[in-house]
Amino acid sequence: xxxxxxxxxxxxxxxxxxxxxxxxxxxxxxxxxxxxxxxxxxxxxxxxxxxxxxxxxxxxxxxxxxxxxxxxxxxxxxxxxxxxxxxxxxxxxxxxxxxxxxxxxxxxxxxxxxxxxxxxxxxxxxxxxxxxxxxxxxxxxxxxxxxxxxxxxxxxxxxxxxxxxxxxxxxxxxxxxxxxxxxxxxxxxxxxxxxxxxxx
Amino acid sequence: xxxxxxxxxxxxxxxxxxxxxxxxxxxxxxxxxxxxxxxxxxxxxxxxxxxxxxxxxxxxxxxxxxxxxxxxxxxxxxxxxxxxxxxxxxxxxxxxxxxxxxxxxxxxxxxxxxxxxxxxxxxxxxxxxxxxxxxxxxxxxxxxxxxxxxxxxxxxxxxxxxxxxxxxxxxxxxxxxxxxxxxxxxxxxxxxxxxxxxxxxxxxxxxxxxxxxxxxxxxxxxxxxxxxx
Numbered sequence: 001x002x003x004x005x006x007x008x009x010x011x012x013x014x015x016x017x018x019x020x021x022x023x024x025x026x027x028x029x030x031x032x033x034x035x036x037x038x039x040x041x042x043x044x045x046x047x048x049x050x051x052x053x054x055x056x057x058x059x060x061x062x063x064x065x066x067x068x069x070x071x072x073x074x075x076x077x078x079x080x081x082x083x084x085x086x087x088x089x090x091x092x093x094x095x096x097x098x099x100x101x102x103x104x105x106x107x108x109x110x111x112x113x114x115x116x117x118x119x120x121x122x123x124x125x126x127x128x129x130x131x132x133x134x135x136x137x138x139x140x141x142x143x144x145x146x147x148x149x150x151x152x153x154x155x156x157x158x159x160x161x162x163x164x165x166x167x168x169x170x171x172x173x174x175x176x177x178x179x180x181x182x183x184x185x186x187x188x189x190x191x192x193x194x195x196x197x198x199x200x
Numbered sequence: 201x202x203x204x205x206x207x208x209x210x211x212x213x214x215x216x217x218x219x220x221x222x223x224x225x226x227x228x229x230x231x232x233x234x235x236x237x238x239x240x241x242x243x244x245x246x247x248x249x250x251x252x253x254x255x256x257x258x259x260x261x262x263x264x265x266x267x268x269x270x271x272x273x274x275x276x277x278x279x280x281x282x283x284x285x286x287x288x289x290x291x292x293x294x295x296x297x298x299x300x301x302x303x304x305x306x307x308x309x310x311x312x313x314x315x316x317x318x319x320x321x322x323x324x325x326x327x328x329x330x331x332x333x334x335x336x337x338x339x340x341x342x343x344x345x346x347x348x349x350x351x352x353x354x355x356x357x358x359x360x361x362x363x364x365x366x367x368x369x370x371x372x373x374x375x376x377x378x379x380x381x382x383x384x385x386x387x388x389x390x391x392x393x394x395x396x397x398x399x400x401x402x403x404x405x406x407x408x409x410x411x412x413x414x415x416x417x418x419x420x421x422x423x424x425x426x427x428x429x
Contacts, residue, residue, distance in 0.1 A: 011263050011264075115264055115267075116264060116267070116268060116387065116388040116389050116429060117264060117267035117268060117271060117429070120271065120388070120427065120429050141387075141389040141390060141391070142389070144389070144391040144392065145388065145389050145391060148391050148412070183426065183427070185271075185274075185275055185427075185428075185429075186275070186425065186426060186428070187275050188246075188247050188275070189275075189425050189428060190272055190273075190275060190276050190355075190383075190385070190428060191247050191275070191276040191277060192246075192247050192248065193383055193407055193409070194256060194276065194353050194355060194383060195247055195248045195249075195250045195254075196248055197352075197353045197381035197383055197406055197407060198250060198251065198254045198256065198281070198352040198353045198381065199248060199250070199251055200381060200406075
């Protein structure tokens with residue numbers, strides 16, 4: 001039974017990705033492909049004391065009646081982490097977690113916005129990644145970054161579209177594409193440079 | 201002394217400060233000195249010993265820039281140097297991260313925190329951008345004067361406010377007030393083109409590090425060691 005994590009980063013709400021993923025149809029497709037747990041990290045964009053990301057997430061949940069149409073039941077939520085589950089499927093949702101690595105570790109496939117931090121976190125955890133570009137951002141280089149990482153075969157780069165996303169998830173879950181392991185973080189480089197310069 | 205000799209002396213006296221100013225600039229401008237290290241993929245197995253009283257200033261740029269910097273610093277042991285953390289006025293999240301880093305660091309050396317007026321914001325109109333940059337310069341100068349120690353090294357990775365900060369320290373170095381070396385790491389988000397901060401900072405940084413090979417080939421002074429975050 002597989003786990004998929006969808007992560008939108010900590011700062012800006014990735015509304016369009018949430019719209020793609022939060023439909024009963026998308027979730028049914030995931031279940032059909034052997035996914036038993038979907039974890040959604042929807043963001044923590046706060047304006048005037050209101051969590052906009054949470055608002056977007058919950059309005060989509062209500063709009064598509066996801067909980068009732070999939071026969072899910074709300075379990076006890078704690079620390080802003082909500083869980084909805086049935087006998088065959090569990091939906092976990094959270095705004096942002098400083099220990100996001102815990103959720104990355106649980107996942108078989110991660111669908112992430114193409115922010116450099118998120119991409120590197122997922123690849124360093126040795127997880128299969130699908131990068132989706134957030135084109136709502138201004139002055140943004142996610143497209144270049146996602147393209148480059150995909151070109152190097154470290155991850156897949158998907159359009160923000162339900163059918164394409166499902167296809168990519170399927171390919172990765174069933175091992176139909178092979179990705180190259182991302183090199184580990186190199187130690188001492190920056191420290192050496194800093195200390196070389198400080199000693200001058 | 202005849203008129204002509206006097207004139208010559210006057211002209212020479214007038215030009216002398218300019219010549220001195222330019223000679224001084226040539227002497228300290230990193231862009232005019234070829235970097236000692238250009239080797240790609242050079243390994244750093246041994247970290248050099250660090251002198252006592254070394255201060256490292258770290259600028260946290262906001263959002264993704266701060267995210268990259270904190271990931272870079274996860275591989276850097278700063279316990280033997282004193283740290284000065286610098287953030288912009290509209291960015292409390294970065295200050296939280298700096299304080300969090302300090303809480304997890306056991307060090308006998310002190311840490312300072314400094315907040316500067318922010319420079320240019322994304323998509324800001326030019327005039328407002330200039331006004332904010334000027335305010336940023338002023339607040340940077342005031343901030344530097346309040347510090348117990350000027351930094352030995354400034355580590356930054358953009359954006360906006362990092363430019364006035366680096367130029368202020370460069371100006372102070374020009375007048376012999378400090379000896380700060382500047383290390384810039386371009387964001388991993390920049391694949392084919394340098395950011396505006398990167399372009400502006402290239403001439404005055406002592407070490408200019410990029411994270412994509414494409415950029416390494418484009419700029420003579422760029423160094424490349426793979427992804428550092």
